[in-house]
Amino acid sequence: MASYVAAVDQGTTSTRTMIFDHSGNVVSVDQREHEQIFPKAGWVEHNAEEIWANTRATAAGALANADLTAAEIAAVGITNQRETTLVWDRKTGKPVYNAIVWQDTRTDRIVNELGALGGGQERYREKTGLPLATYFSGPKIKWILDNVDGARQRAEAGDLLFGNMDTWVLWNMTGGPDGGIHVTDPTNASRTMLMDLDTLSWDESIAADMGIPLSMLPEIRSSSEEYGKVRERGALAGVPIAGILGDQQAATFGQACLSPGEAKNTYGTGNFVLLNTGTEKVLSQNGLLTTVCYKIGDKDTVYALEGAIAVTGSLVQWLRDNLQMITSAAEIEEHARTVEDNGGAYFVPAFSGLFAPYWRSDARGAIVGLTRYVNKGHLARAVLEATAFQTREVIDAMNADSGVPLKTLKVDGGMVVNDLLMQFQADILGVSVIRPKVAETTALGAAYAAGLAVKYWESEEDIRSNWAKDKQWEPSMDESRREHEYHNWKKAVTKTFGWVETD
Numbered sequence: 001m002a003s004y005v006a007a008v009d010q011g012t013t014s015t016r017t018m019i020f021d022h023s024g025n026v027v028s029v030d031q032r033e034h035e036q037i038f039p040k041a042g043w044v045e046h047n048a049e050e051i052w053a054n055t056r057a058t059a060a061g062a063l064a065n066a067d068l069t070a071a072e073i074a075a076v077g078i079t080n081q082r083e084t085t086l087v088w089d090r091k092t093g094k095p096v097y098n099a100i101v102w103q104d105t106r107t108d109r110i111v112n113e114l115g116a117l118g119g120g121q122e123r124y125r126e127k128t129g130l131p132l133a134t135y136f137s138g139p140k141i142k143w144i145l146d147n148v149d150g151a152r153q154r155a156e157a158g159d160l161l162f163g164n165m166d167t168w169v170l171w172n173m174t175g176g177p178d179g180g181i182h183v184t185d186p187t188n189a190s191r192t193m194l195m196d197l198d199t200l201s202w203d204e205s206i207a208a209d210m211g212i213p214l215s216m217l218p219e220i221r222s223s224s225e226e227y228g229k230v231r232e233r234g235a236l237a238g239v240p241i242a243g244i245l246g247d248q249q250a251a252t253f254g255q256a257c258l259s260p261g262e263a264k265n266t267y268g269t270g271n272f273v274l275l276n277t278g279t280e281k282v283l284s285q286n287g288l289l290t291t292v293c294y295k296i297g298d299k300d301t302v303y304a305l306e307g308a309i310a311v312t313g314s315l316v317q318w319l320r321d322n323l324q325m326i327t328s329a330a331e332i333e334e335h336a337r338t339v340e341d342n343g344g345a346y347f348v349p350a351f352s353g354l355f356a357p358y359w360r361s362d363a364r365g366a367i368v369g370l371t372r373y374v375n376k377g378h379l380a381r382a383v384l385e386a387t388a389f390q391t392r393e394v395i396d397a398m399n400a401d402s403g404v405p406l407k408t409l410k411v412d413g414g415m416v417v418n419d420l421l422m423q424f425q426a427d428i429l430g431v432s433v434i435r436p437k438v439a440e441t442t443a444l445g446a447a448y449a450a451g452l453a454v455k456y457w458e459s460e461e462d463i464r465s466n467w468a469k470d471k472q473w474e475p476s477m478d479e480s481r482r483e484h485e486y487h488n489w490k491k492a493v494t495k496t497f498g499w500v501e502t503d
């Protein structure tokens with residue numbers, strides 16, 4: 001048996017390949033960022049060919065960094081930014097348009113039109129577990145077919161393929177136009193708004209309403225099984241590709257949230273809280289998504305409730321790149337530490353409208369509570385606090401849906417190195433916040449899915465026993481201040497509603 005398992009993590013801002021050992025420790029990593037393309041206000045795109053080039057480069061880089069060969073890798077898993085939508089030509093492998101990213105709001109009008117059809121919002125919520133929103137893939141596919149010259153005819157003729165980034169990476173890794181396999185898993189498919197959550201198959205009537213030919217949709221397989229082998233020319237040539245999980249579900253798996261009631265929060269470009277609800281599909285009454293958590297081989301499907309928050313770490317990036325107020329993401333903590341509190345300022349980053357629990361596409365960002373007193377330190381604090389307040393809102397919704405208040409929160413992602421944020425998170429939630437030793441839980445989760453399929457790991461118990469705590473933050477804010485701050489935050493949120501006037 002080969003000694004390691006690899007994972008490709010195709011994220012919103014970068015692509016990395018990581019290699020893990022049997023204890024779940026990181027043996028090697030290679031990472032490349034890709035361009036964020038903003039053609040118009042509210043539009044966000046990626047160049048899919050750049051992403052595929054970065055995938056190839058990081059696979060080779062990760063092997064080289066640890067002086068390994070493909071023969072030492074037992075399996076590779078794929079995890080990815082979810083919902084981001086690509087349509088390409090099956091014969092040439094060329095995308096017909098850039099990938100439309102999950103944060104993109106151009107499908108506003110399409111979403112409103114779909115809501116006006118028979119069944120409206122309720123039909124989508126019951127079948128797919130999702131509210132009608134610009135976030136999901138189906139309306140993005142429709143936009144491409146409606147707006148790219150000739151795309152609809154080519155799709156109807158069977159010449160075009162759709163995929164999220166898992167499918168794009170898998171298809172290319174297994175040969176592209178030369179025998180590439182066109183497959184996805186239920187965690188990704190559950191974010192397209194085209195999959196029936198009970199049957200885990202494409203819903204023909206929803207696809208028909210969106211004008212999407214079924215022939216362009218990938219086959220839905222489980223999250224953990226051998227789909228194919230890496231093509232001979234690839235750095236990982238011959239290695240079985242044996243796991244696919246959307247990145248937030250992968251982090252849930254990598255955090256060993258394997259029993260109902262266990263939850264994690266990933267702090268990346270956005271924040272995503274997932275609560276394992278077991279084999280029961282719970283429909284939220286409080287603005288959360290119902291989604292597939294994972295499906296391991298032919299075992300029963302495990303579901304989750306999800307609080308998806310569009311803008312958290314990307315607000316820090318915005319401060320760095322658009323305002324040049326900081327030169328690195330880490331610098332925000334230094335500024336925030338120059339002051340005791342937010343000075344009365346609250347920053348609601350509704351750049352893509354508001355996701356959970358509001359689902360308001362008419363909201364846009366606002367900073368409220370400004371006076372002459374407010375300085376750079378206060379704003380830095382308000383930026384970090386926005387992440388923690390938004391998390392509190394989705395955890396409150398989860399507690400209301402499940403009826404069982406969360407006692408601890410496992411955290412991971414790029415922002416959890418920020419000590420001030422983690423302490424404020426524990427304070428504003430009133431629960432302990434726990435960071436694991438291996439914070440790369442997304443890639444690790446995909447590696448586990450792949451390693452389980454090839455018997456590199458025996459069972460999910462291995463995942464539990466590999467998990468270890470690094471650091472824990474306990475709440476220290478008094479109750480009245482906590483509730484006062486949270487009240488102000490909720491008031492600030494209402495100020496962003498209705499900014500965009502859609503007809």
Ligand SMILES: Nc1ncnc2c1ncn2[C@@H]1O[C@H](COP(=O)(O)OP(=O)(O)O)[C@@H](O)[C@H]1O
Nearest residue numbers: 011013268269313314316317329330414415418
């Ligand atoms: N020290 C820090 N404090 C606050 N935010 C940070 C810090 N370091 C990184 N970030 C934020 O974390 C995000 C990157 O996290 P990552 O998990 O790599 O994101 P993704 O997987 O979404 O691409 C960026 O948006 C960045 O602004």
Ligand SMILES: O=P(O)(O)OC[C@H](O)CO
Nearest residue numbers: 011012081082268269270
């Ligand atoms: O790539 P991330 O970590 O920003 O995650 C993006 C989510 O999957 C979007 O739903």
